[in-house]
Amino acid sequence: DGSDDIEGGSAVENEENTKETDKGKKQATPRTRRGHARGRDRHGDEDDEDDEGGMRRAGPRRHRSRRRGRAAGNEASDSDMEPVKARKNQANQKSKEDDEEDEDEKGGKSGKGKNEKKGDKKSDKKGKKEKANKKKKDKKKSGSGSDSESEEEPITEEELAKLKEEVEEKKKLIATLRNKPWKMKKKLSVLKEAQLFVEKFEGALGKGKGKKFYAYKVMMTKKWMKFQRDFENFKTACIPWEMKIKEIESHFGSSVASYFIFLRWMYGINMILFGLTFGLVMVPEALMGKPYGSLPRKTVPRAEEATAMNFATLWDFSGFAQYSVLFYGYYNNQRTIGWLKFRMPLSYFLVGVGSIGYSFMIVTRTMAKNANDDGGGDDTSFNFSWKMFTSWDYLIGNPETADNKFASITTSFKEAIVEEQESRKEENIHLTRFLRVLANFLALCTLAGSGYLIFFVVRRSQQFALEGLENYGWWERNEVNTVMSLLGMFCPTLFDVISSLENYHPRIALRWQLGRIFALFLGNLYTFIIALMDEINLKARYFLPFTLEEEKIVKYNMTIWEASLYNGTIPENSTAPPIQVDPADVPRGPCWETMVGQEFVRLTVSDMMTTYITILIGDFLRAVFVRFFNYCWCWDLEYGFPSYSEFDISGNVLGLIFNQGMIWMGSFYAPCLPAINVFRLHTSMYLQCWAVMCCNVPQERVFKASRSNNFYMAMLLFILFLSTLPAVYTIVSIPPSFDCGPFSGKTRMFEVISETLEHDFPSWFGKVFGYASNPGLILPFILLMVLSIYYLNATSKSYKEANLELKKKLQSVRIEN
Amino acid sequence: MGGSASLIPRDLLSEYQELTFLSKQEILLAYKRFSELLPKEERENACSVRVPKSQILTLPELRANPFQQRICHVFSTSEIEDGSMSFEDFLDMLSVFSDSATSDIKSYYAFRIFDFDNDGILDRKDLEQLVNCLTGQGEGSRLSSAEMDQLIQNILEESDIDKDGTINLAEFQHVVSRSPDFASSFKIVL
Helix, strand or coil, X not given: CCHHHHCCCHHHHHHHHHHHHHHHHHHHHHHHHHHHHXXXXXHHHHHHHHCCCCHHHHHHHHHHHHHHHHHHCCCCCCCCCHHHHHHHCCCCHHHHHHHHHHHHHHHHHHHHHHHHCCCHHHHHHHHHHHHHHHHHHHHHHHHCCCCCCCCCCXXXXXXXXXXXXXXXXXXXXXXXXXXXXXXHHHHHHHHHHHHHHHHHHHHHHCCCCCHHHHHHHHHHHHHHHHHHHHHHHHHHHHCXXXXXXXXXXXXXXXXXXXXXXXXXXXXXXXXXXXXXXXXXXXXXXXXXXXXXXXXXXXCCCHHHHHHCCXXXXXXXXXXXXXXXXCCHHHCCCCCCECCCCECHHHHHHHHHHHHHHHHHHHXXXXXXXXXXXXXXXXXXXXXXXXXXXXXCCCCCCCHHHHHHHHHHHHHHHHHHHHHHHCCCCCCCHHHHHHHHHHHHHHHHHHHHHHHHHHHHHHHHHHHHHHHCHHHCXXXXXXXXXXXXXXXXXXXXXXXXXXXXXXXXXXXXXXHHHHHHHHHXXXXXXXXXXXHHHHHHHHHHHHCCCCCHHHHHHHHHHXXXXXXXXXXXXXXXXXXXXXXXXXXXXXCCCCCHHHHHHHHHHHHHHHHHHHHHHHHHHHHHHHHHHHHHHCCCCCCCCCCCCCCCEECCHHHHHHHHHHHHHHHHHHCCCCCCHHHHHHHHHHHHHHHHHHHHHHHEECCCCCCCCHHHHHHHHHHHHHHHHHHHHHHHHHHHHCXXXXXXXXXXXXXXXXXXXXXXXXXXXXXXXXXXHHHHCCHHHHHHHHHHHHHHHHHHHHHHHHHHHHHHHHHHHHHHHHHHC | CCCCCCCCCHHXXXXXXXXXXXXXXXXXXXXXXXXXXXXXXXXXXXCCCCECHHHHXXXXXXHCCCCHHHHHHHHCCCCCCCCCECHHHHHHHHHHCCCCCCHHHHHHHHHHHHCCCCCCCECHHHHHHHHHHHCCCCHHHCCCXXXXXXXXXXXXXXXXXXXXXXXXXXXXXXXXXXXXXXXXXCCCCC
């Protein structure tokens, strides 16, 4: 293949060149050292002057150097410092030839570049190369006479700096090459050139002191970049469900797929939360804590033992499930457990607080990223242009979806034109206004009705609890959960029907719909919480309010009961060995945290069941019905009512958000909640992907919900804030139960921190912390933050105004021209 | 090169990674899909063979796209302007349409795709043809000429900053970079 490159055609030459520079690159460094045996300096000088010329000369020159390169074999004995010596040792014949060979390469390439006639960068580079060439020519001319064996001519500092600059520029060019709108061939040749340049002169820069270190640094940088690239590849390979989502994208467009991408993101968050709770709370307790049955709080009470293993009890998360690492009540309040001296209460507290902190951080970070992508849209006046240029979704690969998309684009064009023309017409505006007011009134009625229904149901359940739950069947016991789930299912449909009265533009209608569903779920959630608080207080009404006296009374009762086993008087300072009492028989104190945890877990499970049943019945059975009964039905089922269902993006996204809120609220009291949620999201993903592909049709109005992305994130953030309020309130203000959980015995849960500071940290640390938490320090800090927010807000406003000014200026300048 | 006939040589692969927004798996997948478009005999040289436009348009990702012809012509480096693409053209195309490509390069190529007559600006004729592409092929779905005029009038009012009746690259990029949907819709993934 050495004969191939005598050809003149530029395209072929390009290809050949790229192939050969492949091999050439590998042999570049050795080759520079090799040419010494041939006497070529005079020819080299001519070449230098001639390299502005055509490619034809470059061709044969390259041909010759290729031949020589291949014939001479690999002599890689010298280190990378050879090119250094080569550049400076002008008198040395060997170096001259080396330089000439490199000049050939560069000259040839720059000639080629000229022929391509593209890109300003090219001429810049050529300019730089000419500078480098000239520098070398000067050096050559000055050094050609001498025959000295001097090792290194000193390079002046400024030349060194210039060279460094050039190398840095080349590196930057390599890094940004993929951003340039050039064809691949050009990019390849530019890349090779730049890489050769960098490789060659990087050695030159490392001369003198620390050259070995410089070479080492360069090599480490290269290795680091390669590692980064491999890691990126690995990360993209690890993303789960990519093919599924891509399939959905091509069938349904990017708005439906955005729900699944959101689901996957949630799954990631929940995996991390699961990792925290599982690894730092559940596993240490299971491995190193006291085993089941050793303490009263860890054992099923005697009264419940009979039913503890029943499926019904386990499904209800009582019995053995309740007295396990899954719930708050199981954990012991020992400061350290096991041989590792693992601080269980501290870990529990920190994991709880850390989960909340992590969730806040990641939601805010995603919001900021989305806001950046939005481009900080201050200009929303490009409606028509955006419709034209950005409305087609290139991910659509399915002809049916494409047809729908065409239809919706046409409709939206026509609508937009009509809207623009008729924006001044006031036809029937009174009727529209009346209808809208009516619709809002109906929506409010629905919300109020659902709130009252929940309240009523919760009151009833309290009544049932008072009378003892054993007397009632399944419905009464699960009334609250079922009612909440059913409301969550039917009210959004109701809102949909109401919104057809309003006659809004679909995007605005979607916003109203989302807002109403949000209010519904929020109302439901808070009614539920209030009901829970009521229930706690109700249980507390049985016992006296949680005071120390009450504790003393219960403890006294316990001691008396213990003493009765001794058959003696109440021992004041008992020295007798404690009788082994089965922990199942010890009377227990109340444990409201476990109860709260159980409620949340039950709610989550019932929600999950409701969703699955809805999908199976609402989507699958409906599709089966429409498909098979179409033959024997009076009207066309597929086009009329009920037809196939569309995928309800907003309802599903909201459901996801609110369920996550439930998890955040309850995971402090039930460490098993993130695990349950991970399981639920996992199965949800598969079930919904299947259901969407099998039973749903692409939406008729295919509009992009991408601007709603930050809307969903904002709702998630809001829900996160609201969900963590109850947990934080209980940590700070309510004393923990004295008979269960890792904080039993303390007056407040956060005291575990001060306890840790006392015992585990040196004393000066505690002092510093004490100073830092002084209100005198915290208040000025808060003031500073508020002031900086105000300042940043003012700056951003002024930037926006400056932006507008510049735009106006741009327009007026262009108009003048 | 006999042994690894079905793969790209490693150094070339790393160069492609350097020069495009694609990851290694994506490049290998692109190679696989590209060579499937070729008849069996030519699959060995997939790197240097050109695939005719008609074959490219059988790809499911491009099949339903109203701009399929323009995409092929814009990314093709064939001298005879027949829209045939080599593997490197194919990679170029996938790189621009990939998820990680910058908005700048996407808008540059979008401009070239919409420029039906290749004169470097979007004039009335280009815009009319663009609208017709977007409204589909059926006769009933096309806009009437009055609607078309009104639409183009509105668009030029919005985007033509220097009021010369045409949209050049800078104006196009200015408009499109402010759209929140552009980057996510201008995407093709194999």
